[in-house]
C-alpha cells in the first residue's frame with residue numbers, strides 16, 4: 001500500500017494535535033509535524049513510526065526550509081495561529097512551496113464561520129484569512145487547490161468563555177441582538193475529522209468547504225444547555241448589534257494594545273450578526289463522519 005504523506009503546520013497546537021490524531025486513523029497516512037520546538041516534552045511525544053517531528057518556524061523560515069518540509073506531501077494542513085505575518089505571509093509562502101512540491105492541496109488555518117460573507121473590517125482575524133484566500137486564489141490549477149474549511153463556532157466551553165458568550169460555572173449565557181439569529185456550531189473533534197478527511201481526499205473538493213454539527217440560535221443553545229445540564233440559565237442580553245459595534249469601537253480606541261478587550265467583541269459581531277452563516281453543507285461528502293449535535297457535545301462535557 002502506498003504511503004500518503006500529510007504535512008501539518010502548527011501541529012503542537014490544540015487543533016493541530018486533534019487533526020494529527022485523526023490523520024493517523026487513516027492506515028496509509030504518515031504525517032510530518034511542523035513545530036517550533038520539537039524538544040518540548042509534550043511535543044516530543046507526538047513522534048512515532050508514522051509521525052516525523054520537524055522544527056519549523058513558519059514566520060522565519062527560508063525558501064529552502066519551506067521546500068524541504070513539504071517535500072513529498074500529498075497535502076499540507078495549517079493549524080497555525082498568529083497575526084498577518086503568519087496568517088497571510090507565512091501561510092502564502094508555505095502554500096506556494098506545497099504547490100511547487102507537487103502537493104494536491106493546501107488547507108489554511110481558517111476553521112471559522114463564513115469568512116467570505118462577513119464584511120471587511122468586522123473582525124481583524126477574519127480579514128487576514130480572507131486576504132490570504134484572495135492571494136491564494138491565483139495559485140489554483142487543475143492539480144493544486146486551496147480548501148478553506150469552515151465549520152462555524154466551536155461547541156466548547158473554553159472558546160465560548162473567551163468570547164464572553166458562556167459562563168458555564170455561573171450558568172450565564174450572554175448575547176447581542178435579539179438572540180434569534182442562526183449560528184453554526186461544530187466541535188473541535190468533528191472539525192479535526194473533517195480537516196483530516198479533506199486532506200486525504202483523492203478527488204477535487206469545493207474551494208469553500210462548509211461542514212458543521214448543527215445550526216441553532218443562542219437562545220436555543222441556552223435552552224439546550226438547561227435541558228442537558230438540568231440547571232437554569234441566566235440570559236444576559238448585552239445590547240443591540242448597534243450597541244455591539246459601538247462598544248467594539250470604544251474598546252479599540254481605549255485599549256488598542258489589549259486584544260482581549262475587543263477581539264471577542266469582533267467575533268461576537270460575526271456570530272450574532274447573521275452575515276457569516278455557512279453556505280450549503282458539504283457534510284454529505286464525508287458520510288463516515290457523523291458530527292455531534294450541540295446536545296451531544298454538551299452531554300459529554302464539551303460545553
Ligand SMILES: NC(=O)c1ccc[n+]([C@@H]2O[C@H](COP(=O)([O-])OP(=O)(O)OC[C@H]3O[C@@H](n4cnc5c(N)ncnc54)[C@H](OP(=O)(O)O)[C@@H]3O)[C@@H](O)[C@H]2O)c1
Pocket residue numbers: 009010011012013014015016035036037056057058059060079080081082086109110111112113152153154159
Ligand atoms: N471557530 C472557532 O470557534 C475557533 C476556536 C478556536 C480556534 N479556531 C481556529 O483554529 C485554528 C487553530 O487554533 P488553535 O486554538 O489550535 O491554536 P493554538 O493552540 O494556539 O496552536 C497554534 C499553533 O501555531 C503555532 N505557531 C504559531 N506561530 C508559529 C510560527 N511562526 N511558526 C510555527 N508555528 C507557529 C504554535 O506553535 P507553538 O506551539 O510553538 O506556540 C501553535 O502550536 C486557528 O485558525 C483558530 O482561529 C477556531
